[in-house]
Amino acid sequence: MKYSSYSAISATEDHSHRSINGHGGWSRFYKWESLTRKMPVNFAGSQVDTHGPGAAGGGQLKKCLKWYDLISYGVGSTVGAGIFVTIGVVVKNQAGPGVLLSFLFAAAACLISAFCYAEFAARIPLSGSAYTFSYVSLGEFIGWFIGWNLTLEYCISASAVARGWSSYVSNLFTIFGVNFPEALVEYPINTFLSFSPLSVFIILICTFILLLGVKDSARFNMVITIINVLTITFVIILGAFHVDTKNWSPFLPYGINGAFSGAGTVFFSYIGFDSVTTLAGEVENPSRDLPIGIVGTLLIASVLYIGASLVITGMVNFVNIDEKAPLSKAFEDVGLRWAAIVISFGSVTALTATTLCSLLAQPRIYYQMSKDGLIYPVFGKLNKKQAPVFGIIFTGILAGTLALFLDLSTLAEMISIGTLLAFSVVCGGVVMTRYSLSAMDTLPLLSPGGKWKKFLVFVNFLPLSAMLFTFFLFSVLFSFCIKYSAPLWVILVSIVPLLTITIFITLRRHTNAPITFKAPFIPFTPLLGVLVNTFLIVQLDIWSIVRVSVWSVMGISYYFFYGIRHS
Numbered sequence: 001m002k003y004s005s006y007s008a009i010s011a012t013e014d015h016s017h018r019s020i021n022g023h024g025g026w027s028r029f030y031k032w033e034s035l036t037r038k039m040p041v042n043f044a045g046s047q048v049d050t051h052g053p054g055a056a057g058g059g060q061l062k063k064c065l066k067w068y069d070l071i072s073y074g075v076g077s078t079v080g081a082g083i084f085v086t087i088g089v090v091v092k093n094q095a096g097p098g099v100l101l102s103f104l105f106a107a108a109a110c111l112i113s114a115f116c117y118a119e120f121a122a123r124i125p126l127s128g129s130a131y132t133f134s135y136v137s138l139g140e141f142i143g144w145f146i147g148w149n150l151t152l153e154y155c156i157s158a159s160a161v162a163r164g165w166s167s168y169v170s171n172l173f174t175i176f177g178v179n180f181p182e183a184l185v186e187y188p189i190n191t192f193l194s195f196s197p198l199s200v201f202i203i204l205i206c207t208f209i210l211l212l213g214v215k216d217s218a219r220f221n222m223v224i225t226i227i228n229v230l231t232i233t234f235v236i237i238l239g240a241f242h243v244d245t246k247n248w249s250p251f252l253p254y255g256i257n258g259a260f261s262g263a264g265t266v267f268f269s270y271i272g273f274d275s276v277t278t279l280a281g282e283v284e285n286p287s288r289d290l291p292i293g294i295v296g297t298l299l300i301a302s303v304l305y306i307g308a309s310l311v312i313t314g315m316v317n318f319v320n321i322d323e324k325a326p327l328s329k330a331f332e333d334v335g336l337r338w339a340a341i342v343i344s345f346g347s348v349t350a351l352t353a354t355t356l357c358s359l360l361a362q363p364r365i366y367y368q369m370s371k372d373g374l375i376y377p378v379f380g381k382l383n384k385k386q387a388p389v390f391g392i393i394f395t396g397i398l399a400g401t402l403a404l405f406l407d408l409s410t411l412a413e414m415i416s417i418g419t420l421l422a423f424s425v426v427c428g429g430v431v432m433t434r435y436s437l438s439a440m441d442t443l444p445l446l447s448p449g450g451k452w453k454k455f456l457v458f459v460n461f462l463p464l465s466a467m468l469f470t471f472f473l474f475s476v477l478f479s480f481c482i483k484y485s486a487p488l489w490v491i492l493v494s495i496v497p498l499l500t501i502t503i504f505i506t507l508r509r510h511t512n513a514p515i516t517f518k519a520p521f522i523p524f525t526p527l528l529g530v531l532v533n534t535f536l537i538v539q540l541d542i543w544s545i546v547r548v549s550v551w552s553v554m555g556i557s558y559y560f561f562y563g564i565r566h567s
Helices: 015-022 032-036 041-046 067-078 081-123 130-138 140-175 197-210 214-240 255-270 272-282 286-315 326-333 337-371 389-405 408-435 439-446 451-461 464-483 488-507 524-539 542-566
Strands: none
Touching: 032 140, 067 214, 067 272, 067 286, 067 337, 081 130, 081 255, 081 272, 081 286, 081 326, 081 408, 081 524, 130 140, 130 337, 130 408, 140 197, 140 326, 140 337, 140 389, 140 408, 140 542, 197 214, 197 337, 197 389, 214 286, 214 326, 214 337, 255 272, 255 286, 255 408, 255 464, 255 524, 272 286, 272 337, 272 408, 286 326, 326 337, 337 389, 408 464, 408 524, 408 542, 451 488, 464 488, 464 524, 488 524
16 A cells, blocks of 8 residues: 555554455555655654554553653663673774774764754654654665664664673672672583573563563663763773873774774664664654754763773773773773772663663564554554553563574674664665655746756756665775775775765755754765765674675565565
């Protein structure tokens, strides 16, 4: 069913009606129009307050969150994983002291994407995050592709942080002289797999808390996030007195490409602002509070990450960094055992918040996809606390299984590419939404004029989606040229099409500007976001791309089996 007719259907129509329309006459669904149909912006907006008890999912998310709840969730989801988990892996294996640049590169890329997320979130305050934004701007298939990969992103994020949590719990016992059973933390099976029962424990606890509802989990998260920020501030201030600048030399032991590669990995540490948008359906004043929550989260996280990276690499030489518990071990190495106790305790609470917030986001995306008919309606059902109960339980089981068997480095590499893909598509979606022309928009262009007017007509009638896809392809080419140090003339050749497309889009008629938050410097901000995010994807390990490709094939198969016929 096309959205042109779907928009006339009441938002309270149940899922069974859509299912009936989904059977019979398969040929009407398996066609190009089905893949490219878009959810109209006005229809997406109409869903915000119409998810009543009769809706397909059987309930309405409770609108009870304010801007400080969003920042708390964002900081809780973001700060913790990067400092207490990812930084050790990146410092030792990819960037050395140059991890500072990795965080700066990733923060810059995130800020560009954050503006685009903020514009969409204020304009379309639904729980689907990048999935819904892509559905509205680029069509159903792209929306599904991003939504499917987002489920991998948040689930793996929770699993990776749970692995780090178990290491810090073990380290906390060790500081007090208690031999914690190593088999509960990590028992190697082979090169790729290891067994970690303790990681499953924290996921089960967080899953139970989320079932209590978003307001109760928000209070719990607020408390442990405050402890988290105070702990990291303590680390930065105290650690600054024990920095030996000799440890910063060599600053880039793996070269500048190591810092770029590290940026792709630490991107995993910034997905907190992304998770804020999955709470859009539960915010009292989304047009005001969502941009504050998104940008506020990113700014706080960036300041803490940069401070912590300077301190930890200055206290301990990068070759001696402990990958599993880098901060507390660093303070132990300089003789501050009492500080290591404080840090270990704070890191346990911080990673608890990060696990909780990562598990919070995925069920909300399932909820929105269920409302749109792309996955089974059971994911849209809410319990008495107005929490998506089946999605929460399913996410907990899936994340617990991954945390039980996959090691931290494997999980961290898998998560970043899903995040970067979502960011790239959202940035492209802003351009599509702002510069797409209707028949009425083109009428002024058809009046007689000179050569310049004819050129403008030519630019405005070029297919915008084709221009964006070409921009993405040349972004990939440019990124490979930089990664493999291509000759300067080759790099310049790859830049020319990027500049040309940017100029062409700038000359198009600018329509559909939102009345809420607006991303600045359109179209330069979103196009730069596409380029930077693509560049970071290319820096990742090839096996990360292979894993996500396999996951995507699974998702596409499910879409053609079920989603395309029930949308």
